[in-house]
Amino acid sequence: MTAPFKTCMLIDDNYIDSFITRRVLESSNFAENIIVRQSPMEAIESLKSGSVNPDVIFLDIRMPIMTGFEFLHEFAGLDIAKKGIKIYMLSSSLDPTDIRDSEDNKHITQFIHKPLTVKALEEICQ
Template sequence: MSNHYKTCFLIDDNYIDNFVTRRILESSNFAETVIVSQSASEAIESLRSGKVVPDVIFLDIRMPLMGGFEFLQEYDKIDIDNKKAIKIFMLSSSLDPTDLKKSVNNKYITNFIHKPLTQKALDEIDT
């Protein structure tokens, strides 16, 4: 795989998960740039301001202050140019069937991927 995407935005509060996920994304040349945010609210501001213009977002569900589903509620309210083209993957260790159902039913979620992100999961992403 070689740089199918220009910018990948990783939103997860866990430093270790971010480190591992970023390494996998970079070693597979998944995107030209990988940007990491440990705060969903800061990620919303980065999107709203145009500081980050991603093609792909990997989003954790369980985060303090603003979780993944709250992020999606705020994401729905912002106006960004390429919104319909952005692929959002819920990347979570959650085994809660409610989380999976909410992900499947959310218009912005492309797919639900269980942590940790693997090369196999990346290879299965439709580009």
């Protein structure tokens, strides 16, 4: 079965969360390529340089140095932001402000609570 997406980028500073999310993505054959960046700044550099051209991004909110929302602010200034990349905020946050801010951000397709599940991926692919 062909993966529905060519390239998926996962941005999460937590190694365990990244490991689990990557395994779910791989086992679901979600994308041909799964790229993991442990910091939003690394992700921005990869996007700026063109070394990564994702169809989908899974983005954590709470990370040191640069949050997911700060990443989105930087992302908005990139040419690649106009290419219709689907960005899913993937977070364990229960803060209603984080959820509301995700829903209000034009770059966010959906807020998904961690851990990522096969069911959530199936819903994305529908």
